[in-house]
Amino acid sequence: MPELMQFLLSGLTVGAVYALVALGFTIIYNASDVVNFAQGEFVMLGGMITVFAFDAGLPLPLAAAIAIAVTAAIGVALNKLAIGPARGAPVVSLIIITIGASIFIRGVTQLVFDKQLHRFPAFTGDDPIHILGATILPQSLWVIAGAVVVFVALWLFFTRTLTGKAVLATSNNRLAAQLVGINTNWVMTLSFALSAAIGALAGVLVTPITLTSYDLGIALALKGFAAAMLGGMGNPKGALVGGILLGLFEALTAGFLSSQYKDAVAFVVILAVLFAMPQGLFGRNSVNRV
């Protein structure tokens, strides 16, 4: 059984990475119904900026804080300069804008930094922790903890605070949101800042495991997107569960079936789940009467 345990721990590690990325999607989605395809770039920026600040001699926590702040600012800029001006555009147009933004951010990053792979040391060393005959790196625990903390924070935000409700209201009916006095522009700014910050935090946490480079964002965004859809878009619970499940499917498939087709199996499972539950595991079934 230590093999199974190892597969599970591996799945949990990778799953937590996906979950963190997926959680980043939820806020912007909840505020605007847009899946922000630049979310992976936020993760990448979190990692890259930390790397370069750290290499420049800053202590790691400070480097990470700077990375998160800068990325949040970039998120706000993205909203102000690109998403905001396109207000009222069809959702597909907004998606293309976010894809354009992701290409743009990638391009700038490769100019400002470089195209190499990077990594900074794990927060609490590399000595594996033994659990039931299997091992896990301490950094994985950081990632898992990060995912759980972000999840709890988001869950509280959306269920317990009026601001959280204002975010939901903005995506549900922007017009009505304005009528009840919600400054929808501000909501969007807030959402982008939070999403970007969560993305950057994810980047800070996962870089010691996944390494980082200017083009790391695409793959992560794709997996995070898939995880979010599996769980049900917009629901923090879905993002967390979807991410972890996706990681577990991959690890178990790689362990027991075929490492070549592990991504394929993961997608087949997603397809099967969506077939039975078209809104994902926890997606809200929006009621629209006719």
Added chain:
Amino acid sequence: EIKIGATVSATGPASFLGDPEAKTLEMLVEEINAAGGVNGEQLKLVLYDDGGDPNKARTFATRLVEDDEVVAIIGGTTTGTTMSIIPVAEDSEVPFISLAGAIEIIDPVKHWVFKTPHTDRMACQKIFEDMKKRAITKIGVISGTDGFGASMHKQCVAVVGDYGIEIVADETYGPQDADMTPQLTNIKGAAGVQAVLNAGFGQGPSIVTRNYSQLAVGLPLYQSHGVASDGFIGLAGAKAAEGVRLPGTALLVAGILADGDPQKAVVTAYKTAYENKTGSAVSTFGGYAHDALHILVDAIGRAGSSEPAAIRDAIESTSGLVGTTGVVTMSAQDHLGLDLSAFRMLEIKDGGWTIVE
């Protein structure tokens, strides 16, 4: 002015390889021009970034030939891009020096096509030779599913029998995967396994190495030439990378080469120039571009002409040219011109490279 064309994957999934190639080409052309050019003419480099997309590579190759009217093409960072450039070079009769690994590029020999890197088959052979010396007969293999990993995997499977070695576990990982412990757990659990070989490039091998140490597999780990750069040790972590062996070029160990080594001067010069110019460490891949350009320039010089056909013939008669990868001697039957001796078996010790033997 002599126009030389290049299309490399400076961005995209193979930018790890293509970026140093692009930088090397730019740097060397500048260097050569500063030193008076070739045959009294200045070189002009037309460089495109195909992003690793074979379709784009073909378009750029067409552009180089038809629009820029270059006399030769360097490039094709990956096997995929190379293979789609080949028809263009053959059709329009322009010599083409590829920077990709697969043996199919030059076997069978194509009239206009050459390449500088060792074939991945040679890397396999070098590794298996070393394993044989250590009396290893059962190994586990883990490879990336990208072109590099898959192609090397295929070649290794093809030649492994020649060395009396058996593959008892065979696993893969995606190029962007974050954790390979399940695959390594399976390899570790395979009956009788004595060593593990990882064919791959990019972040995969670093993560494999880290996971390998996390799982305390405790068997010799071989990496491919795909990770042959100083960066690898930093990414994998010196502790995890300790004892990892891989077939590398002289370039990686420029500092510790014996003084009499024929390559010492060339690799030291290139390494110093590159690192001064770009501020980042040299990698084997930049070395491929270095060699390609030097082969080309040497050929143009000997041909005394910048006619594509003349250049091609001169490339084919390259002899004893000292490059970073090895000493190149081509012939009509051999458009690579390297043998196994060009590879050195390296081992990571105390966070640095050492030469085994």
Added chain:
Amino acid sequence: MLTVEGLRSRYGRIEALHGIDLHIDSGEIVTIVGANGAGKTTLLRCLSGLQPISAGQIIFRGEALASTPAYKRLRRGLAQSPEGRQIFTNLSVEENLRLGAFLFADDRVERDMENAFQMFPILKEKRNLAAGGLSGGQQQMLAIARALMGRPSCLLLDEPSMGLAPILVQQIFDVVKSMRDLKVTVLLVEQNAFGALSVADRGYVMETGKITMEGPASELLADPRIREAYLGI
């Protein structure tokens, strides 16, 4: 209280309002009647800031509103129950009401909500259900209740009686009337011209983007042209 001067507004190339002048005094109930497509909804959207204006002025409590974004107009006291109801379908009934009082965080919110529930008991029954599941008429009640939660000094109602059962239509007009006691000014757009003119102080008639008649409600109610064109009598 509210003065509109020479208001024009367009959808792309097509002008929907060709210079509207009207005024509402504080505490007054004013109604606008007009045929389909006359521009009533467009006018209300201009007032609440959802629709850009191309010329003219809106002066509300002595201040020009033209450049005030929609979300700030509620702060000034202008609330709207819009056409098409525009409720938050994915949120619960209670959340809809709470968002109606988004600007306030005092005890009065709870009291206002109780009042709303008293006015429309069905909303209380459904308070925890998604608003999107409500019947058409229930959604209409929610839209009106939500507008009231914003504590308006001036209430813009776009066809509030639409889709309501007769018993409730009467109640809605009673609610409108009761606004008079609360010193809330009301601008009421209604297809039920009879009902609207019955409760209003004054009325305007709108035709194809222009005001064509105005006067005290009782006079309009008696005007044969109106009786023929809008009351069907």
Added chain:
Amino acid sequence: MSLLSVEGLGIAFGGLRAVDDVSFSVNPGEIVSVIGPNGAGKTTLFNMISGVYMPKSGKVKLSGEEVTGFAPHLLARRGMSRTFQNLQIFQNMTVLENAISGFHLREKGSVFADLLGLPASRRRSRDAQAGARELLARVGLANAAELEAGNLSYGALKRLEIARALALDTKVLLLDEPAAGCNAVETEEIDHLIAEVAASGVAILLVEHDMKMVMRISNHIVVLDHGVKIAEGDPAAVARNPDVIAAYLGTQAQEASHADS
């Protein structure tokens, strides 16, 4: 035989029995109205009859054939069409195209014919277009034909929906609050339209809160409250029914509607 008959139809949402054991029938040329307070289950009833919701119990029969839970397009083929309380307009099309869509069943042929633009396909399109223009004229939207549907006012959209529903070779027409958002005069025009359609032999099921209209044109009225049928009969009888007055009409409304008629 009645054209449409509903037997013991019921459905629940969560714990709420939105419609419970409702039965009635509609004959050709007849106008049957369903009235009841807000949330009584009228729209839900429509949704079950027209195949949007799957009933939990009971049967829907169309010309004697049981069609319970059939998909809407199968019902459309059998001659049922409807309008919606919450407008369902094809916003991305012109007014004319919206109306042409109503003729879908008549104009549709093979996809290949459409892809290749065969004369047959074009002829069918032309015929449908002619029919659609006629219908638009009938509901007073002839001038708006080329506009994008999204640009119409609410009342105009309401009429566009009716036009679209009339396009089919309809045998049973379900109208959910067709006069909402229309003033008394406009309502009367819709009245005439409905009466005309009924006179041509179509069975009409109508939900409407405008009592003047309902009383004027219905042959038969079914009253729902809390999902249950509480009364049924001809307009005069229903209007006098104390349960109906208490639950739905209200005393004042009663007076008002007498006062101005």
Added chain:
Amino acid sequence: MMRLTTKQTTLLVLALLIAATPFFFPSAFYFRVGSLLFVNGVAVLGIVILTGFAGQISLGHAGFAGIGAYASALAPAHLGLHPAFAAVLGAVLSAMIAYVVGRPILRLKGYYLAVASLGFGILVSMVLSNEAWLTGGPDGVAVADLGLRQALKKVGLELSAPQFWYFFCGLCLLIGAWLALNLYDSPTGRALRALHGSEIAASTVGVDVPRLKLQAFVISAVYASASGSLLALQNKFITPDVAGYMHSIELVTMAVLGGAGSVLGAILGAGILTLLPQVLTVFAEYEQVMLGLVMMLVMIFLREGLLPSLLRQFTGRGA
């Protein structure tokens, strides 16, 4: 009165552009870019039908391009089929797979459909790169020559390879556009646009919504497959990249950038994204930055896509 319909105008403009621009080509390379544009255009037309008309998003259409491409590569080698028939076989295969996959997938909506189709595309590209014994793996496989160019030579029409593929792909694009334009204004096209507007209303007027969506999916898959075949045949070499999700996203971007609901617009979008990388080579390092910038700016200022937005402004001022 001589008044051309939108359909005739579009086809005429397109045909003129294809025929006339070669007179301005300074070198054969431009034929290559032109033919790539047409190849992309063909695939994008499929997206127009699926996304522009029917409103269904697919992020997996490159999967069908991959099937078309590999059919052209493998059927001649393994089945001895003529490449032209291999392309047809690819289209048939794509249609069949689309039919099977489309049924479950198309029940999903919006982003859920997007992720499901994305998964499908990834599955295809994975099979193509993992089953190396058949497909040559990630490094790709060579494709047989179509032979049409040689045949033309026999009748005295001598064309260089880029020239031949330019006109051949141009012709294919014209045919594709003609079909798509026919569809737009046909009963089926209207029904597709209707279900885009409201599925419920569409079904109450008799539209068999699931079936029609499936038809659109199959048709668009055939377009993608044809595009893949053309690419494989002209490159004579194909790698699994053709089926990769980047290619899928690129196709959707082309369509939306130019205007997903408009045939000419989408082709314009294909043109821009095909030409842009060639133009941007002068910016070398800044290429990505510029590409991202262009995408954002177009969508911000011309939100319905280039062509529809420009037309709207144009007619807006004209009237």
